[in-house]
Amino acid sequence: MTGHAPSSNFAEQVAYRVGLSLPASRKGYVASAIARLMVRRGIGDSRLFLDRLGLDAELTDDAVAAITVGETHFFRGPDQFQLIRQTILPELRRRQSDGSPVRIWSLGCATGEEPYSLAILCDEEGLLGDVRISAADISRRALAIAKAAEYGEWSLRNTDHKQRKRHFTSCDEGFRLHERLRRRVEFAHLNLGTDELPAPEKQLADFDLILCRNVLVHLDAIAVPRIARQLLACLADGGWLLTAPADPPLWKYAPFETSVTPAGVVYRRIIAHPHATRSSISCATSVHGQTKKPVAHVPPVRACVxxxxxxxxxxxxxxxxxxxxxxxxxxxxxxxxxxxxxxxxxxxxxxxxxxxxxxxxxxxxxxxxxxxxxxxxxxxxxxxxxxxxxxxxxxxxxxxxxxxxxxxxxxxxxxxxxxxxxxxxxxxxxxxxxxxxxxxxxxxxxxxxxxxxx
The missing domain is CATH 1.25.40.10 (Tetratricopeptide repeat domain)
Incomplete structure (x- = not known):
């Protein structure tokens, strides 16, 4: 491959090396992006490029950025945030009768809009002091942006004037999240495609709610069954997992309780002591200001069926x-x-x-x-x-x-x-x-x- 423009096959090799999957529709685009990256970094040999992945953090970040779609914004997927606000958080708060914090994990957090949206939501519900929010992403560059917590108008397009005034201050970049909210989110580097989970020594276990949205779609299909089992193991008893519409279904690979709601498919870890608590997936379909109407209860189904x-x-x-x-x-x-x-x-x-x-x-x-x-x-x-x-x-x-x-x-x-x-x-x-x-x-x-x- 030396001396030639990177091919679609080479783009696939790069994706595989960093633990990601490459859709057929993006192969040509990614191959061109990698070609530009190789020129920019002065790497003329494809084999050398592959060998440096994983050893050169900046190069790996650039490769990941070329492969993945980094589009994100505050309160992306409003139906799921309504589910969290109206159903999941109230139930988790009832269950945490011992005063222990509700533990939330935003996986594939990109530049931080999702975990900070969770912090804003918890603040609006008066629960900010009762939650602990962790966030992780494969891109160190994205994590650096997330920690700065400064965003432009485009990232805040799903927020209203009241939210901006309450939770942000103006800055050169546009808007800076208030420090009391920024401090509530802990960021860490993680490659879901290759890293081992759960990891109690890193406090990556026993989560009450995990958001892993628009992440699995980028991972190698062979890795998805393993990751499904890992995510289940990272949940506390009765814990919730939310994925995105484009993500592959997980019920085939791990014994989740699975329900279909107006917010999409919801996965839960089976409660070890079912008489300790009962929950209902009776949630609102309110989106874009529509009237909130409860929907019929959707009985959970065992994924293994x-x-x-x-x-x-x-x-x-x-x-x-x-x-x-x-x-x-x-x-x-x-x-x-x-x-x-x-x-x-x-x-x-x-x-x-x-x-x-x-x-x-x-x-x-x-x-x-x-x-x-x-x-x-x-x-x-x-x-x-x-x-x-x-x-x-x-x-x-x-x-x-x-x-x-x-x-x-x-x-x-x-x-x-x-x-x-x-x-x-x-x-x-x-x-x-x-x-x-x-x-x-x-x-x-x-x-x-x-x-x-x-």
């Missing part, structure tokens, strides 16, 4: 879906919604059943409920273009920017597939046709008055 479709059996599963579709096709949308609701309560890990439930709710003009159901589908499988498309349709009036993101996701998913390939859950539609429909919706939103899109 495996995939929901296998649990049901293919024939039983198909029969349930066929029955729901039959009622829907005959215009009996209320009955379709009733059957779908029952089916999703019994089998909360089935993306198809949640999708059918959403379609029936849309037919009944229950747009907010349909959007919540479609978010569950996306959390279960973010590659389902059909769910992304209908989610955009539900949101385009109430939240055009969120709808724009959904339609852009549809387009990206579909253009990565053969144009004539049938779309999963929409077998009458091809990937090429759905990409065109999504592009038209994107155009409408961007041309609408008041649109903030590019």
């Amino acid at each position: 495996g995939d929901a479709r296998k649990e049901l059996g293919d024939q039983t599963f198909k029969a349930i879906a066929r029955q729901i579709r039959s009622h829907f096709d005959m215009g009996e949308t209320r009955e379709a919604a009733r059957l779908a609701a029952q089916a999703t309560e019994s089998h909360p890990l089935s993306a198809e059943l949640h999708f059918l439930h959403a379609l029936s709710q849309m037919a009944n003009e229950e747009t907010a409920a349909a959007a919540a159901a479609l978010r569950r589908v996306v959390y279960l499988d973010s590659t389902l273009a059909a769910a992304q498309f209908f989610l955009g349709a539900c949101l385009k009036d109430s939240d055009p920017q969120a709808a724009l993101r959904s339609f852009e996701n549809v387009r990206l998913i579909c253009i990565s597939r053969p144009p004539q390939e049938r779309v999963s859950l929409m077998p009458e539609t091809t990937a090429g046709h759905l990409a065109e429909r999504a592009q038209r919706e994107i155009g409408k939103i961007r041309q609408s008055p008041g649109s903030e899109g590019p």
